[in-house]
Amino acid sequence: xxxxxxxxxxxxxxxxxxxxxxxxxxxxxxxxxxxxxxxxxxxxxxxxxxxxxxxxxxxxxxxxxxxxxxxxxxxxxxxxxxxxxxxxxxxxxxxxxxxxxxxxxxxxxxxxxxxxxxxxxxxxxxxxxxxxxxxxxxxxxxxxxxxxxxxxxxxxxxxxxxxxxxxxxxxxxxxxxxxxxxxxxxxxxxxxxxxxxxxxxxxxxxxxxxxxxxxxxxxxxxxxxxxxxxxxxxxxxxxxxxxxxxxxxxxxxxxxxxxxxxxxxxxxxxxxxxxxxxxxxxxxxxxxxxxxxxxxxxxxxxxxxxxxxxxxxxxxxxxxxxxxxxxxxxxxxxxxxxxxxxxxxxxxxxxxxxxxxxxxxxxxxxxxxxxxxxxxxxxxxxxxxxxxxxxxxxxxxxxxxxxxxxxxxxxxxxxxxxxxxxxxxxxxxxxxxxxxxxxxxxxxxxxxxxxxxxxxxxxxxxxxxxx
Numbered sequence: 001x002x003x004x005x006x007x008x009x010x011x012x013x014x015x016x017x018x019x020x021x022x023x024x025x026x027x028x029x030x031x032x033x034x035x036x037x038x039x040x041x042x043x044x045x046x047x048x049x050x051x052x053x054x055x056x057x058x059x060x061x062x063x064x065x066x067x068x069x070x071x072x073x074x075x076x077x078x079x080x081x082x083x084x085x086x087x088x089x090x091x092x093x094x095x096x097x098x099x100x101x102x103x104x105x106x107x108x109x110x111x112x113x114x115x116x117x118x119x120x121x122x123x124x125x126x127x128x129x130x131x132x133x134x135x136x137x138x139x140x141x142x143x144x145x146x147x148x149x150x151x152x153x154x155x156x157x158x159x160x161x162x163x164x165x166x167x168x169x170x171x172x173x174x175x176x177x178x179x180x181x182x183x184x185x186x187x188x189x190x191x192x193x194x195x196x197x198x199x200x201x202x203x204x205x206x207x208x209x210x211x212x213x214x215x216x217x218x219x220x221x222x223x224x225x226x227x228x229x230x231x232x233x234x235x236x237x238x239x240x241x242x243x244x245x246x247x248x249x250x251x252x253x254x255x256x257x258x259x260x261x262x263x264x265x266x267x268x269x270x271x272x273x274x275x276x277x278x279x280x281x282x283x284x285x286x287x288x289x290x291x292x293x294x295x296x297x298x299x300x301x302x303x304x305x306x307x308x309x310x311x312x313x314x315x316x317x318x319x320x321x322x323x324x325x326x327x328x329x330x331x332x333x334x335x336x337x338x339x340x341x342x343x344x345x346x347x348x349x350x351x352x353x354x355x356x357x358x359x360x361x362x363x364x365x366x367x368x369x370x371x372x373x374x375x376x377x378x379x380x381x382x383x384x385x386x387x388x389x390x391x392x393x394x395x396x397x398x399x400x401x402x403x404x405x406x407x408x409x410x411x412x413x414x415x416x417x418x419x420x421x422x423x424x425x426x427x428x429x430x431x432x433x434x435x436x437x438x439x440x441x442x443x444x445x446x447x448x449x450x451x452x453x454x455x456x457x458x459x460x461x462x463x464x465x466x467x
Contacts, residue, residue, distance in 0.1 A: 069388075069438050070306045070356040071167045072314045072345055075189045076338055078322025079154050079364030081106055083383035083407065085372070086126040086335060087147045088112075088119035091408070092417060094401030095119045095147070104367045104411045105381050106374075116387060117144035117394070118402050125332040129339020130346075133290065139350045144394035146434060146463045148384040149405030150420045150427045151413045154364030154377040155322060160194035161361050161384065161424035162187045164313050166432040169197050169448055171441075172312035176214055177203040180305050181315035182298050188315035191363060194425035195449065202315070208296045211305065212276040279310065286351040290344050299341050307349050307356060316341065324366050324374040331366070331374045346389045353391050355467065357438060359431045360385040380412040384427055386434060390467040394438070400463050404430065418460060419453035429454040430461045440466030 076082075083089035085106025090097035095111075096119065102109035110122040120127045134140050152159045164187045168178045181188015181202035188202035205211060281287040281300040291300040299316055306314035318338060323331040342358055349356040365382035366374045388394045396402070405421050406414045419426040429445070433454050436442045442462060446455035454461055 068355060069172075069390075069435065070309070070314075070349065070354055071172045071312070071359070071435060072303065072306055072316065072356060073162065073164055073167075073189070073359045073361065074316045074318060074338065074341060075162070075191060076321040076334075076360065076362040077190055077317060077319045078362070079152075079366055079377050079379065079382070080321035080323065080334060080338070080362045081331065081366050081374070081381075082126075082360065082362060082385050083147060083149060083365075084109065084381065084411070085121055085331075085368070086124040087145075087383070087385060088121050089147065089149065089383065089407050090403060092406040092414065094406075095403045096401075097406075099407055099411055100409050101411060103370050103372075104378075105407075106368050106372050108372070116140065117396060118147060124339075125336040126339035126342075129336040129341075130343040131339075132336075133340055133343030133347050136350075139347070139389070142350075142391065142393040143346060143387060143389045144396055144464070145385060145387040145402060147403045148386070148420055148427055148430060149403065149407055149413050149417070150382060150384055150424065151380055151415060151422045152362070152364055152382045152424055152427075154379045156363055157190050157192060159191050159361075159363050159424045161427045162189065162191045162193040162315075163359060163428040163431040163435075164188050164202075164315050165193045165195050165197040165200060166428050166449070167313045167435060168200060169195070170432050170436055170444070172435075174306070174310050174312035176310040177305070178312045179203065179315070180205045180302050180311040180313070182206055182302070182317045183315075188313075189317045191361070194428060203311070205301050205305065205314075206298045208280050208282050208301060211279050211281065211301050214279065279305065279308075286348060290347045290351070299344065303345050303348050307345070307352050307354050309354070321362060322377070324376050326373055326375055328368075328371075328373050342387055346387070349389050350391070355388070355390040355394075355438065357386060357388040357435050359435075360387070361427075378412075380415075382413065384431075386431060388434075388438060388464065390438065392467050395465050395467045396463050397459075397465050402463055404461055404463065418457070420461070423453070426453050433458060433461055434464045437462050437464040438467055 083105065084102060088095055088109060088111040091099060101107065111119045112122045115127065152161060164179055178200055179188050179202040181204060183189050184204045186196065186201060187193040203214060277283055281304040282294050282296050284304060287295060287300050287304055291297065302314035302316055305311035320334050323334055345356060345358055361384050362382065364377050364379040367376050367378035367381055369375050406417045408414045413421055415422040420430050429449060429452055433442055433445050436444055442458060445458065
């Protein structure tokens with residue numbers, strides 16, 4: 001008896017199903033599940049699409065980290081101290097242009113020797129935290145920082161200084177996700193961003209389970225856009241049941257290649273190279289050494305995703321920086337915690353031979369009394385920090401002071417120095433300009449973001465240059 005040829009799936013009285021609507025209408029999917037090939041086609045309908053194109057949007061698209069520099073943003077929620085008790089700050093002449101008094105920003109202040117391209121307060125606990133992790137002098141020598149003197153509003157989520165969408169638009173495009181954050185808000189953290197990359201929303205990462213879920217094959221297909229899915233469905237609608245069943249038993253990358261006949265072997269390596277185990281930070285020996293054995297913290301998860309190139313931009317939210325409780329103890333502990341995280345990110349990047357730029361922002365600032373104890377919020381004493389590592393060493397503009405902007409003699413931000421002094425959106429662009437400069441791409445800022453205050457006087461804001 002000869003084998004009967006299996007005809008394509010085509011319900012009577014209807015044409016070929018080629019879209020989601022067709023498949024719903026013809027009963028090939030029901031209640032969010034496909035009746036055939038559940039490992040791929042069923043997963044397309046397993047839940048509502050999230051809008052984040054975690055992998056490649058279509059067969060023609062390759063994704064991966066552009067520019068080569070990993071980007072991580074750390075938000076210190078509550079308005080912690082950056083300039084003063086931690087990074088030494090000066091007037092319009094730069095860091096060494098001493099202010100008459102530092103009492104209201106954590107003084108008395110005594111600058112240490114230059115470390116990481118910056119002058120630090122000798123009692124800085126942020127610096128102590130970094131140095132508790134970075135003990136290899138060769139690695140330390142490859143790190144340079146920038147201090148930005150910029151006012152931000154106290155304890156508000158409406159500060160528009162968050163550069164996460166800017167950095168994605170500038171080319172930080174991970175192999176799996178463009179943006180990974182700890183909060184499901186658009187920028188990946190509690191604060192907002194003044195620039196929005198169309199269609200971009202974060203993959204929320206707080207634990208190894210969140211990382212593993214990225215490569216769950218029942219979620220992978222959700223990352224495809226309509227054109228890619230319809231292309232798959234048009235092909236699969238002309239296949240017989242036997243063929244679809246055989247395909248469903250293959251690996252994900254093999255399924256995509258068989259159905260699409262295109263380069264899914266490259267963009268869908270999730271079944272092999274990008275397996276859940278490979279992405280899991282608790283199974284990474286370097287992560288365990290640097291962050292602590294079996295570490296499943298959000299910081300470790302996001303650091304691994306971004307520095308491995310699987311996420312383009314990572315955003316880490318650290319709470320508890322509204323520490324004006326009349327003591328120095330709480331603030332010092334929180335500043336040291338931030339420093340440890342910065343050091344861990346750099347140390348891990350060094351093990352991967354991967355450059356990374358870390359941007360530290362905080363909503364507002366804090367003032368101190370004569371003893372140096374933190375007593376009140378003070379957004380006019382705010383600042384931001386960018387610390388970058390490159391395996392070949394971070395290079396800076398010859399003779400350029402690492403301080404952008406200035407403080408006044410009364411130990412508050414000089415709001416009239418430049419565009420970032422009193423403009424959080426301009427601060428986000430200044431971060432981005434220096435991120436681009438690490439790869440020699442600073443000239444692209446105006447093309448990417450249109451005419452803006454930073455591009456108009458670009459050299460004024462650039463500290464980094466191509467490494």
